[in-house]
Amino acid sequence: MPKKSRLTFKILCFLISIDLLETVAQFCFKKSALGYAQLEIKSFLDAIHFVQTMIPSAYLWLGLLSVIVIFIIWSTILSKVDLSVAVPVCSFSYITVPLVSALFFHEKISFLRWGGIGFILIGVILVSMSSVHKEESR
Amino acid sequence: MIYGIFVIIGLIALTDACDTISQLLLKHSINTLDVHVDTIRKALRFVLRLVRSPLVWCGFLFSTVSLGVWLFVLTKAPLNFAYSLDSMRYVMIALASVVVLKEKVGAVRWLGILSVVIGIAMVAAG
Numbered sequence A: 001m002p003k004k005s006r007l008t009f010k011i012l013c014f015l016i017s018i019d020l021l022e023t024v025a026q027f028c029f030k031k032s033a034l035g036y037a038q039l040e041i042k043s044f045l046d047a048i049h050f051v052q053t054m055i056p057s058a059y060l061w062l063g064l065l066s067v068i069v070i071f072i073i074w075s076t077i078l079s080k081v082d083l084s085v086a087v088p089v090c091s092f093s094y095i096t097v098p099l100v101s102a103l104f105f106h107e108k109i110s111f112l113r114w115g116g117i118g119f120i121l122i123g124v125i126l127v128s129m130s131s132v133h134k135e136e137s138r
Numbered sequence B: 001m002i003y004g005i006f007v008i009i010g011l012i013a014l015t016d017a018c019d020t021i022s023q024l025l026l027k028h029s030i031n032t033l034d035v036h037v038d039t040i041r042k043a044l045r046f047v048l049r050l051v052r053s054p055l056v057w058c059g060f061l062f063s064t065v066s067l068g069v070w071l072f073v074l075t076k077a078p079l080n081f082a083y084s085l086d087s088m089r090y091v092m093i094a095l096a097s098v099v100v101l102k103e104k105v106g107a108v109r110w111l112g113i114l115s116v117v118i119g120i121a122m123v124a125a126g
Helices: A009-034 A044-054 A058-078 A083-105 A111-136 B002-033 B040-050 B054-076 B079-086 B088-099 B107-125
Strands: none
Touching (some): A009 A058, A058 A083, A058 B002, A083 A111, A083 B002, A083 B088, A083 B107, B002 B040, B002 B079, B002 B088, B054 B079, B079 B088, B079 B107
C-alpha cells in the first residue's frame, strides 16, 4: 500500500490527456449529430431511431473509441491515486474550454470567468500538493 | 417558479449523486483488484478483468441514469445555472471518498476542492 495515492508527474499528464480526449469525444459526437440534425426528436422512439441513423457515421465511432480509451486511462489512474484526488485534478477542462473558445472562436473571457479560472488552478494545485505531501510524511 | 427551481436543484443533485455512486463502484472494484499497472499491456489486461465485475456494470447503469437526468435538466434550465450547481459533484465525491472508501482528506485537500467548486461556479456564471 505505501506507493498508492501518490500523484506523480506521469499521472498528472494522464489526467490532462483525459481532458483532451473528452474534448475530442464531445467534438465527434456533436459532429455526427449535426449530420442528422434535420430529424425531429419528439419521443423516446424517435431518439432511438436518431441513434440508429447515426450508426454509419465515422465520427460516432471515433467518439465511442475515445470514450473507451478514456475509461482505460481513468481506471489505470484510479488504481494509483485516491478518488478524492483524481476527480478535482481532472477539472482542467473548465480552464481549457474557455481558453480554447477565446483562442479559436474569439469569445471574450469576462472578469468573473478569469477569476474562476484562477480559483480552479489554485484548487488543483492544493489538491495535488495534499497528495504529494501525504506520501512524504509516511 | 420557486417550486420549479427547487425541482431543478433536486434533479441536479440526483445526477451528481448517480455520478458519485458510479465513481465509487468503479474505485471500489479497482481497490479490491489491487493490481500494479505499469505497462500498456498490463493496463489492458487490468481493464478486461475490471469489466467482468458486475459492480462496474452497475456503475455504468448509474452513469446512464445520470446522463439521462442531466439531459432532462438541460431542457428545463439555462446551461450556466445548471453547470454552476453541477460543481457540487466534487463535494459529494470527496465526502463519499471519506465515508465509503476511507480515504484521508486533510484540510489542504478540502480547501483545494472548495476552491475548485467556487472556480467552476464562477466560470459557469461568468
